Amino acid sequence: EAGVAQSPRYKIIEKRQSVAFWCNPISGHATLYWYQQILGQGPKLLIQFQNNGVVDDSQLPKDRFSAERLKGVDSTLKIQPAKLEDSAVYLCASSLDRRPSSGNTIYFGEGSWLTVV
């Protein structure tokens, strides 16, 4: 089974520039998540999609971050303009659906590492 795919793996940009990350979840997974992991911390949820609708974006800094999942499959996370404190790993994850159960595991991609200089 193919895992969660993300690109690019690494990106270095200057502050005030923009960047976009792409995620393709595991086939058939209705729920997609974007997490931000700053060095030395645990991941923090930015946004959660159920199919192509937003379930939770309460922790997304909407003045500079945006995300979409137009066709309910792959997703894009954009940052514009970037700040130094946005340097982090951006993890995409997916699960079959939103219900917690022993079989409904959340699978993470390998992350997109962003450095803002």
Add this chain to the structure above:
Amino acid sequence: EDKVVQSPLSLVVHEGDTVTLNCSYEVTNFRSLLWYKQEKKAPTFLFMLTSSGIEKKSGRLSSILDKKELFSILNITATQTGDSAVYLCAEAGGTSYGKLTFGQGTILTVHP
């Protein structure tokens, strides 16, 4: 605000040692507690715990949840260098399963 705290923050042991990692949580609507292992890539799923007192086991790793005292432990016996990683604990609560609240992680280093 939901909160998950892990201890210790880092741990250095030698191969063959047994380690216990701790995770305590304060949440308004507990659903389940999850453990992940993170090497220099994606966090990989280890365990999901929903019921108190029932140990989950996978090889040398085991975990248990205490919903009364609001904590969980992850045990690793006979540690190997390949166990070196960051171990993350997360609580899945609130109105949405996927809104995992993570602890800051425990960095485990196993020396030969």
